[in-house]
Amino acid sequence: VMERLKLVLQYFQSNSESISNGICIILALVSVKLYTSFDFNCPCLPQYNKLYSLGVMIVPPIILFFLGILVNRHTGVMMDEWMRPIGNRSKNPAVVKYLFSAMIQRALLAPMVWILVTLLDGKIFICAFSVSVDPALFSGKHISFLLYTIFLIMAKVPCKEDVIFRNSSFRKAVSRYVRCHSQAIGWSILLFLIVLGALGRLIKPCFDDHATFLQTRYWSNYLDVEQKLFDETCVLHARDFARKCVVQFFEDIREDSLRLPHPVFISKFREECDDEEEQLHGVTKQEQVDQLLNKWYYGKPELDVSRIAYRPRPCVTWENHEGKTLYSDV
Amino acid sequence: MDKFRMMFQFLQSNQESFMNGICGIMALASAQMYSAFEFSCPCMPEYNYTYGIGLLLIPPIWFFLLGFVLNNNVSVLAEEWKRPTGKRIKDPTILRYMFCSITQRSFIAPAVWVSVTLMDGKSFLCAFSISLDIDRFGNSSVIQGMSETEKLKFLARIPCKDLFEDKELREAASRYIKCISQACGWMVLLMMTFTAFLIRAIRPCFTQAAFLKTKYWSHYIDIERKMFDETCKEHAKSFAKVCIQQYFENISGEMRGLHRHHSKHDSDNEDEDTWKSDEEKLLGIRAQDDMNKVLWNWHTCKPPLALRKEHEDGEKEGGMNGNINGEINGFVKSHSHDVEKKEWAVYYSKV
Numbered sequence A: 001v002m003e004r005l006k007l008v009l010q011y012f013q014s015n016s017e018s019i020s021n022g023i024c025i026i027l028a029l030v031s032v033k034l035y036t037s038f039d040f041n042c043p044c045l046p047q048y049n050k051l052y053s054l055g056v057m058i059v060p061p062i063i064l065f066f067l068g069i070l071v072n073r074h075t076g077v078m079m080d081e082w083m084r085p086i087g088n089r090s091k092n093p094a095v096v097k098y099l100f101s102a103m104i105q106r107a108l109l110a111p112m113v114w115i116l117v118t119l120l121d122g123k124i125f126i127c128a129f130s131v132s133v134d135p136a137l138f139s140g141k142h143i144s145f146l147l148y149t150i151f152l153i154m155a156k157v158p159c160k161e162d163v164i165f166r167n168s169s170f171r172k173a174v175s176r177y178v179r180c181h182s183q184a185i186g187w188s189i190l191l192f193l194i195v196l197g198a199l200g201r202l203i204k205p206c207f208d209d210h211a212t213f214l215q216t217r218y219w220s221n222y223l224d225v226e227q228k229l230f231d232e233t234c235v236l237h238a239r240d241f242a243r244k245c246v247v248q249f250f251e252d253i254r255e256d257s258l259r260l261p262h263p264v265f266i267s268k269f270r271e272e273c274d275d276e277e278e279q280l281h282g283v284t285k286q287e288q289v290d291q292l293l294n295k296w297y298y299g300k301p302e303l304d305v306s307r308i309a310y311r312p313r314p315c316v317t318w319e320n321h322e323g324k325t326l327y328s329d330v
Numbered sequence B: 001m002d003k004f005r006m007m008f009q010f011l012q013s014n015q016e017s018f019m020n021g022i023c024g025i026m027a028l029a030s031a032q033m034y035s036a037f038e039f040s041c042p043c044m045p046e047y048n049y050t051y052g053i054g055l056l057l058i059p060p061i062w063f064f065l066l067g068f069v070l071n072n073n074v075s076v077l078a079e080e081w082k083r084p085t086g087k088r089i090k091d092p093t094i095l096r097y098m099f100c101s102i103t104q105r106s107f108i109a110p111a112v113w114v115s116v117t118l119m120d121g122k123s124f125l126c127a128f129s130i131s132l133d134i135d136r137f138g139n140s141s142v143i144q145g146m147s148e149t150e151k152l153k154f155l156a157r158i159p160c161k162d163l164f165e166d167k168e169l170r171e172a173a174s175r176y177i178k179c180i181s182q183a184c185g186w187m188v189l190l191m192m193t194f195t196a197f198l199i200r201a202i203r204p205c206f207t208q209a210a211f212l213k214t215k216y217w218s219h220y221i222d223i224e225r226k227m228f229d230e231t232c233k234e235h236a237k238s239f240a241k242v243c244i245q246q247y248f249e250n251i252s253g254e255m256r257g258l259h260r261h262h263s264k265h266d267s268d269n270e271d272e273d274t275w276k277s278d279e280e281k282l283l284g285i286r287a288q289d290d291m292n293k294v295l296w297n298w299h300t301c302k303p304p305l306a307l308r309k310e311h312e313d314g315e316k317e318g319g320m321n322g323n324i325n326g327e328i329n330g331f332v333k334s335h336s337h338d339v340e341k342k343e344w345a346v347y348y349s350k351v
Helices: A002-014 A016-037 A049-071 A073-083 A093-121 A123-132 A147-155 A169-207 A210-256 A266-275 A286-298 B002-036 B048-070 B073-082 B092-106 B108-120 B122-131 B148-156 B167-202 B204-252 B254-265 B268-281 B288-300
Strands: A317-319 A325-328
Touching: A016 A049, A016 A073, A016 A093, A016 A210, A049 A093, A049 A123, A049 B167, A073 A093, A073 A210, A073 B167, A073 B204, A093 A123, A093 A169, A093 A210, A123 A147, A123 A169, A210 A286, A210 B204, A210 B288, A286 B204, B002 B048, B002 B092, B002 B108, B048 B092, B048 B108, B048 B122, B073 B092, B073 B204, B092 B108, B092 B204, B108 B122, B108 B167, B122 B148, B122 B167, B167 B204, B204 B268, B204 B288
Parallel strands: none
Antiparallel strands: A317 A325
C-alpha cells in the first residue's frame, strides 16, 4: 500500500498542471453539491422575487471564482514573477500572461458550472420570472381579478404550499413554461461555450507561434518547480541547522557551565551526523540566512547552470592489459 | 537523494497537511453539530431574540477557542513569546506571522457554523419574528383587535409550528425572513472570501522578501523544538540504560567481572558497541543536576543562531579543517572542489 501511495504521490507531485486541473474539477463538484444542498427559498412576494433569485444566481459564482483563484498554486507563482525586482534574471512578460490566462480559465469553471446547473434546474428562473408571465396564455381557467391581484398571484406560483395553488394545473402550467425557457437558455450557453472552446483550439495554431508557446509553457513550469525546490531546500537546511544548533548547545553548556571533561566518544556522534548529506551549504549564521533569503528575492540568479553542470568529477576508465579501453566514464 | 526527497515530502506534507486535516475535520464537525442540534425556539417575546442570536454567535466563539486548543503551534508561539532573550534576539515579525497563521486556521470552523446557520434561517426566524410587519402578508384581520403585548405574543409564536394556527400566514412570514437570512449568509461568505483573496493574492505585492524570512525562521523554531525534544529523549534513554548497567555492576561487583572475563569471546562484541553508542548519546552529561542545568538554560538562555566552523566539513572554507577531537574529516563529498584529477582503474583479465 505504501508503494502505491508513493507512486500516486509522485505522479501528482511531478506534474503541477495535473494538480491544478484536479483541484479545478473538485471545486466544480463542490459547486454542484452546494447547489443541491442549498435550500432554495423563494419569498413569493412580488417585490423580492427577482432580487432574491438574481442574487442567488450571481453571488455564489463570484464566491466560487475567488475561491478558484485562492486554491490555485499558480496564483502565487504568477504574483511572485510579476512583482519581483529584476535582479540577474530578465523578466519575460509572456510567461506572466500565460500563467494569468491559465489561472483565470481554471477559476472560471466552477462559476460556469453553478450558473448552468441553476439554469438547467429552473427553480430560480421560475421564482424570478413568474410575475412576468401573461396568465392569458394559459386558457382553461378564467381568472377575473384586478391587475394587482394577478401580480400577487403570479408571484406565488413558485410556492407549492400556497392555498391558491394547491393541486392547481395553472401553477404547473406556468412553472413548465418558465422552466422550459430557463433550460433553453442553459443549453444554449453550454453549446456556445463548447463551440468557443473548440474554435479556440482549432484556430489557435494559425495565429500563435507554436515555438514561443512551447517556450512559455516550459518556463512557467520551470518557475513553479523552482519555487517548490527552493522551499524544500530551505526546509532541509533548517532541519540540519536545528540539529547542529542543539548539539552545539549541549557541547557549549558542558564546557562552559558544567566544566565536564571531554568525552572520548563524541567524535563518533559527529561522524554519524556527517554521514548524511551535508545540507548546510556553508550557511551557518542567522545573518547569512537572512541575506540569502533577501538575495533570492531581490536578485534572482540567472538561468545558467553551466558552472555546476561542467564541474569536474571523478571518472573511471577500465583498460585491459593491452591498453584497450573496456569501459570509460569520460 | 530521491529517498531523502520522499521522506522529506512525507514529513513536510505530514506537518502542514496534518494541521489542514484538523481544520477540515473541525469544519465538518461544525456542520454536523448544527444538523444534529435540535433547534427549539422558546416562542416567547422576551427570550426569542436572545436565543436566536445567541445560537448564531456563541458556538462560533467556542469553535474558535477550540481551534486554538487543538493547534500545536500555540504552545510554540507562547514559548517563543515568553522566553528570556538570552543570546538570541526575538523577532516580533515571526511572532506575528505565527499568530496570524494560527488565527486563520481557527477561523474556518466558526465561519462554517455561521454560514450554515444563516442559510438554514431558523435562528433568524426565531429572533426577528416579533419585528415583522404583518400587514404585508395579507390577512391582517387576525391581529386587529389585539393589544400590544398580545400582538407581540402572537408574533413570537410564528416560529413554532404547533402553536400557530394560521398556516398560510406562518408560511409567508417564514419564507420572508428565511430569504433575508440567506441573503445575509451569502453576503457574509462573499466578504470572507474576498478578504481571504486580498490577503493571499495581493500580499506578494508588498512584503515578499520579509515574508520569505519569517516563513523560514518560524519553521526553524518549530523544527528546533522537535530536534531538542528528540535529543532529550535519546539522552534520557541512554541515561537510563547506563544507570541500570552501573547499578547491576555495583551490586554484583566481582562476580560480574569474572563472568565477563570468561565470556569475552562470546556475543559481547555487540553489547560493547551498543554500550559505546549509549555513552555517546549521553553527550557527556551524566548527572541529574547537569541535565537540569541544561534544560533550564535551554529556556532562559537560548543559544545564538551561529554555528561554529567545526561542524562544516571544510567544504568552502578550505580542505582539511583543524580537528579538536581528533576526528578524521571525511575526504570526498560528492560536491567537493578538490577532486580535479581523473582516476584510472586498471583491470587485468585472465584471458
